[in-house]
Amino acid sequence: xxxxxxxxxxxxxxxxxxxxxxxxxxxxxxxxxxxxxxxxxxxxxxxxxxxxxxxxxxxxxxxxxxxxxxxxxxxxxxxxxxxxxxxxxxxxxxxxxxxxxxxxxxxxxxxxxxxxxxxxxxxxxxxxxxxxxxxxxxxxxxxxxxxxxxxxxxxxxxxxxxxxxxxxxxxxxxxxxxxxxxxxxxxxxxxxxxxxxxxxxxxxxxxxxxxxxxxxxxxxxxxxxxxxxxxxxxxxxxxxxxxxxxxxxxxxxxxxxxxxxxxxxxxxxxxxxxxxxxxxxxxxxxxxxxxxxxxxxxxxxxxxxxxxxxxxxxxxxxxxxxxxxxxxxxxxxxxxxxxxxxxxxxxxxxxxxxxxxxxxxxxxxxxxxxxxxxxxxxxxxxxxxxxxxxxxxxxxxxxxxxxxxxxxxxxxxxxxxxxxxxxxxxxxxxxxxxxxxxxxxxxxxxxxxxxxxxxxxxxxxxxxxxxxxxxxxxxxxxxxxxxxxxxxxxxxxxxxxxxxxxxxxxxxxxxxxx
Numbered sequence: 001x002x003x004x005x006x007x008x009x010x011x012x013x014x015x016x017x018x019x020x021x022x023x024x025x026x027x028x029x030x031x032x033x034x035x036x037x038x039x040x041x042x043x044x045x046x047x048x049x050x051x052x053x054x055x056x057x058x059x060x061x062x063x064x065x066x067x068x069x070x071x072x073x074x075x076x077x078x079x080x081x082x083x084x085x086x087x088x089x090x091x092x093x094x095x096x097x098x099x100x101x102x103x104x105x106x107x108x109x110x111x112x113x114x115x116x117x118x119x120x121x122x123x124x125x126x127x128x129x130x131x132x133x134x135x136x137x138x139x140x141x142x143x144x145x146x147x148x149x150x151x152x153x154x155x156x157x158x159x160x161x162x163x164x165x166x167x168x169x170x171x172x173x174x175x176x177x178x179x180x181x182x183x184x185x186x187x188x189x190x191x192x193x194x195x196x197x198x199x200x201x202x203x204x205x206x207x208x209x210x211x212x213x214x215x216x217x218x219x220x221x222x223x224x225x226x227x228x229x230x231x232x233x234x235x236x237x238x239x240x241x242x243x244x245x246x247x248x249x250x251x252x253x254x255x256x257x258x259x260x261x262x263x264x265x266x267x268x269x270x271x272x273x274x275x276x277x278x279x280x281x282x283x284x285x286x287x288x289x290x291x292x293x294x295x296x297x298x299x300x301x302x303x304x305x306x307x308x309x310x311x312x313x314x315x316x317x318x319x320x321x322x323x324x325x326x327x328x329x330x331x332x333x334x335x336x337x338x339x340x341x342x343x344x345x346x347x348x349x350x351x352x353x354x355x356x357x358x359x360x361x362x363x364x365x366x367x368x369x370x371x372x373x374x375x376x377x378x379x380x381x382x383x384x385x386x387x388x389x390x391x392x393x394x395x396x397x398x399x400x401x402x403x404x405x406x407x408x409x410x411x412x413x414x415x416x417x418x419x420x421x422x423x424x425x426x427x428x429x430x431x432x433x434x435x436x437x438x439x440x441x442x443x444x445x446x447x448x449x450x451x452x453x454x455x456x457x458x459x460x461x462x463x464x465x466x467x468x469x470x471x472x473x474x475x476x477x478x479x480x481x482x483x484x485x486x487x488x489x490x491x492x493x494x495x496x497x498x499x500x501x502x503x504x505x506x507x508x509x510x511x512x513x514x
Contacts, residue, residue: 091127091139092489093118102127102142103500105487107508110142117153121160122321122328124486126181128163130154136165138181147179148186153194157203158277158321158328164206166194176208178220187220198237198244201277201328205241207234213248217241227256235271236279243280243295247271257295264293265300272310273326274334281334283354284326285310290341292334292358303361306352308341314373338364338377338394351380353394364394375416388412388423403433413451420468422456424448430458432467441467450484453504457482457490464492466504475504 091104095114102110115129128138128147136151137144147163152174154165162180169175169190176197177188197208207227208216215231218224219241228248235245235253244256251268254261273284280295290310293300312326321328331337338353339361351365351373365371368382380391386408389400404423412423421433422441430442442460449457455468457475464479465472481493490501491510499507 091142092485092491101510102139103510104142105489105502107500107502108142109510110144112144119154119156119163121156122158122330123160126156126160128154128156134168136163138163145184148177153197155197155199156321157199158201159203162199162203164197164199164203166191166197176206176218178203178206189218189224191216191224196233198234200237200239200241201279202239205237205239207237207241207244207246209234209246215244215246215248217244228254228261235273235284236275236282238279238295245279245282245293253293253300255295262298264298265291271326272312274310274312274315274339275326275328276332276334277328277330278332279328281358283310283334283339285341288344290339290352290361292354294358297358301359303352303354305363306341306350306361308343308350311340311342311349314340314371334358336377336395338373338380340371340373349382351382351394364391364398370412372412372414372418374418379418381412381414381418381421383409383412386410386426388421390418390421401436403436403438404431405438407431407438411448413448413456415451415454420454420456422448422467432456432470434470439470441470441472449482449490452484452488452490452501457484473504475501476507 091102093100093102095101098114099111100114102112112129113131115131117130119128120126126138128136130136130151133149134151135149136147136154138147139145148165148167150168151165152168154163156163161182162178165177165179167175167177173190174193175188176191176194177186179186191208191210193211195209195211197206199206204220206218208218209231210216213230213232215227215229216224217227227244228246231246231248232250233247235247237244242257245264246254246256247267248254251266253264253267255264267286269286271284271286273282275282282293284291284293288307288309290303290306291300292303315327315329320330335354335356335358338351340349340351342349349368349371350363351368351371352361353364354361364380365382368384371380371382373380378393378395380394382389382391387402388404388409390403391398391400403421408426409423410426412421414421422430423433424430424445428445429440430445430448431438432441442458442465444460446459446461449459453466455466458465458467459479459482462478462480463474464476464482466475467473476492476494479492479494483491485491492499492501492507498510500510501507
């Protein structure tokens with residue numbers, strides 16, 4: 001490599017010329033050259049990214065879909081408005097004022113009327129919706145399959161095998177229904193009404209709260225049974241209804257197990273929780289503290305020293321099912337799991353690890369402005385005091401390495417396994433971390449768009465670039481905004497046109513596709 005100012009030969013990754021002191025810019029390669037160099041790894045990278053994307057959960061938490069407002073003449077205004085909306089990992093949705101376009105990874109677009117509700121399975125591979133007329137459909141690839149009409153509420157089971165829904169029946173009664181996707185058959189029972197319901201992970205058992213607070217349990221193919229009364233909400237339901245956690249009498253947490261009801265704890269206010277996949281373990285926040293409860297405990301355990309609100313949005317790399325109070329994770333146990341809480345006093349984060357007995361939580365980190373827990377739960381990246389740190393083994397050793405040296409870091413992005421790391425500085429520079437060495441990617445960074453296609457998308461002014469190593473690739477000019485969805489869906493808004501970035505060398509105009 002040669003200095004761009006004086007022409008002297010310098011180190012390939014030098015930030016400054018040791019001879020004249022001039023800053024060195026990262027060279028921009030052509031799309032053809034970069035794609036040729038990456039061809040051997042491209043297929044493997046896409047397969048890995050696709051696999052990771054399908055496991056990402058939202059849900060658990062909500063994720064952002066694009067709301068495009070345009071007129072009946074399809075004139076698109078200059079401003080783009082965003083709205084919170086759920087989506088899955090095998091397709092994304094774009095909507096205007098009257099209809100929604102569903103687009104898959106191949107760029108195939110299917111348009112439906114704006115649904116009353118969208119819903120997804122735990123692995124985000126199955127999608128269903130209720131339209132404005134109360135008709136329930138699920139998507140088989142890109143084809144809507146009709147299930148039933150007069151539907152008021154519906155939910156997927158965790159594994160996506162069944163959809164549970166409530167439909168209006170005769171004589172003021174409702175029907176609670178379990179639809180099996182593989183056999184396309186429904187089993188139904190009559191209920192007075194349904195204020196809310198919970199589905200077991202296998203989708204064969206439903207707990208339903210009627211308007212008067214009666215808690216019903218229904219196994220597919222059998223009669224409903226009354227479990228309790230004065231119930232306000234359900235927290236968890238294990239397979240076959242072996243354990244149910246619910247709140248009743250205002251501020252009391254009850255457990256129903258082995259046909260017996262027992263009071264578990266006093267619980268008040270809004271509850272945010274994380275459950276294991278069998279829904280037999282529960283981590284939850286209450287009164288500024290965090291509690292652990294499992295089916296084999298008589299009383300919940302307050303984790304001493306843990307203060308703050310449990311964060312249920314930091315498990316996005318796990319298969320997760322979003323429910324009313326939090327997330328169900330595809331974990332057999334929550335023990336030994338790292339979790340985060342938000343400190344109310346300064347809006348920072350603290351990281352803890354539940355011990356193997358579920359009795360205490362060990363402190364991993366006392367302060368972080370931004371953090372990311374790896375997919376296997378062992379590695380932790382965090383930003384503290386404008387420095388980026390990497391803790392490679394949070395369980396056995398909490399030794400940390402500073403990756404940013406003397407630079408002040410404002411943001412970082414990483415892949416699910418922490419094998420690739422990028423960060424931006426306060427003076428708008430972008431770096432990639434390779435073997436703990438910082439490599440300059442940009443001196444004129446506008447913003448980091450996020451992780452995509454096993455690399456990173458970022459903007460310099462209105463130019464959009466991609467980088468997965470030491471080189472950057474110019475993808476598109478005059479880009480106004482980029483939104484990266486699940487499974488590497490990148491939506492590009494440029495000059496009033498909306499594009500789906502199908503691949504690094506191909507983009508699809510979504511508006512002309514419609």
